[in-house]
Amino acid sequence: KESLDVIKVLTSKVRWITLLQRLTLKQLWVARNVSRVSIAIWKEKSQAVHQYCARWIYNSSIAFNAIDNDDFRLFCEALGQFGPGWQPPSQYQLREPLLNEEKKRTKEKLKHLEEEWETDGCSVMTDACTDMKRRSIMNLCVNSRGGTCFLGSKDSSKDSHTGEYIFEYIDKCIEEAGPLKVVQVVTDNATNNVAAAKLLKMKRPNIFWSGCAAHTVDLMLEGISKLPGIAKLIDQAKCLTIFIYAHHKTLDLMRSHTQKRDIVRPGATRFATCFLTLHSLYEKKALLKNMFGSDDWHECVHSKSVKGKASYETVMNIGFWSSMTLVLKIFSPLVKVLRLADGEKIPSLGFIYGEILVAKNSIKEATYQMERNYEPIIKIIDEKMKGRLDAP
Numbered sequence: 561k562e563s564l565d566v567i568k569v570l571t572s573k574v575r576w577i578t579l580l581q582r583l584t585l586k587q588l589w590v591a592r593n594v595s596r597v598s599i600a601i602w603k604e605k606s607q608a609v610h611q612y613c614a615r616w617i618y619n620s621s622i623a624f625n626a627i628d629n630d631d632f633r634l635f636c637e638a639l640g641q642f643g644p645g646w647q648p649p650s651q652y653q654l655r656e657p658l659l660n661e662e663k664k665r666t667k668e669k670l671k672h673l674e675e676e677w678e679t680d681g682c683s684v685m686t687d688a689c690t691d692m693k694r695r696s697i698m699n700l701c702v703n704s705r706g707g708t709c710f711l712g713s714k715d716s717s718k719d720s721h722t723g724e725y726i727f728e729y730i731d732k733c734i735e736e737a738g739p740l741k742v743v744q745v746v747t748d749n750a751t752n753n754v755a756a757a758k759l760l761k762m763k764r765p766n767i768f769w770s771g772c773a774a775h776t777v778d779l780m781l782e783g784i785s786k787l788p789g790i791a792k793l794i795d796q797a798k799c800l801t802i803f804i805y806a807h808h809k810t811l812d813l814m815r816s817h818t819q820k821r822d823i824v825r826p827g828a829t830r831f832a833t834c835f836l837t838l839h840s841l842y843e844k845k846a847l848l849k850n851m852f853g854s855d856d857w858h859e860c861v862h863s864k865s866v867k868g869k870a871s872y873e874t875v876m877n878i879g880f881w882s883s884m885t886l887v888l889k890i891f892s893p894l895v896k897v898l899r900l901a902d903g904e905k906i907p908s909l910g911f912i913y914g915e916i917l918v919a920k921n922s923i924k925e926a927t928y929q930m931e932r933n934y935e936p937i938i939k940i941i942d943e944k945m946k947g948r949l950d951a952p
Contacts, residue, residue: 681743723755744768748775774902783940817851889926893919
């Protein structure tokens with residue numbers, strides 16, 4: 561009898577366990593379906609939000625890289641935490657109270673930078689540009705470990721940008737920032753800025769003047785490109801590209817042979833563009849030869865012109881491509897330095913100096929260590945470095 565009672569109890573427990581297992585499995589199945597539905601709804605809502613955001617960007621002509629702005633991401637996070645019912649600020653709020661609050665916040669941030677200038681020092685940077693109204697604007701910025709801040713600008717359209725004029729403008733900025741706080745002044749390497757640097761050294765010998773490293777390297781490329789053999793090659797390449805891009809028929813013929821890829825590639829500077837175009841031409845050497853050897857080219861009306869015949873001779877000339885190989889080997893090391901100096905993460909001046917020394921050795925190797933070939937190039941590099949990149 562006791563055994564039967566035990567069996568009955570065990571049987572009932574097994575039934576309850578089975579029932580619980582069935583309920584658990586059912587609940588899991590329901591939860592999984594609910595999760596799938598929630599994910600589908602979330603994707604649909606997210607897509608709608610993305611579409612509204614994209615539409616606003618398109619209609620307002622906002623640059624696409626604004627989506628990566630840290631302030632915009634903070635705004636999206638704050639808006640999500642606020643929840644539904646948020647109303648955007650009015651034009652008046654953007655124009656008056658919110659702008660004044662942002663101005664106050666910027667001034668507070670500037671105070672922290674000024675305190676840093678007191679302890680660690682700072683650099684004054686100046687640059688000139690032309691705005692959309694063709695006005696000549698001179699800008700002044702102050703850089704320190706905490707970042708770069710805009711100090712002021714001046715419309716100098718009516719004034720002659722002499723060395724004395726630039727010196728007076730920079731000297732006034734140094735007085736405003738504090739002469740004991742300023743460690744160096746950074747400008748480009750134009751002749752008037754070099755003259756201003758000499759005046760600065762006479763009045764404030766404790767402040768260093770540093771030229772823009774990227775501009776210095778660009779001046780090196782400019783000087784090398786004027787050497788007789790290199791200048792001839794660049795002129796031939798220019799005539800070829802100008803001829804191709806001057807006519808719809810030749811441009812379409814070129815793109816049909818290069819799979820719609822252009823041969824002119826813009827760079828950060830004029831001489832970087834020159835290098836990139838030469839490199840692009842060399843990459844498409846076989847395609848361009850096929851183009852000028854095709855039946856379409858011989859049937860083209862422009863193939864009979866003087867410039868067309870000259871372009872044909874240039875592309876089919878073995879010496880042209882051999883010279884281009886050498887020129888690219890000479891330019892490549894310096895363009896590498898230019899990219900380092902003009903990149904987002906700018907290295908120290910000592911590192912740039914070391915890379916230029918490496919570039920000089922690479923140029924010697926490219927010219928097969930023949931002094932008569934590399935000496936004019938090294939001389940140009942040393943002349944542009946003197947007083948710019950070879951001193952603190």
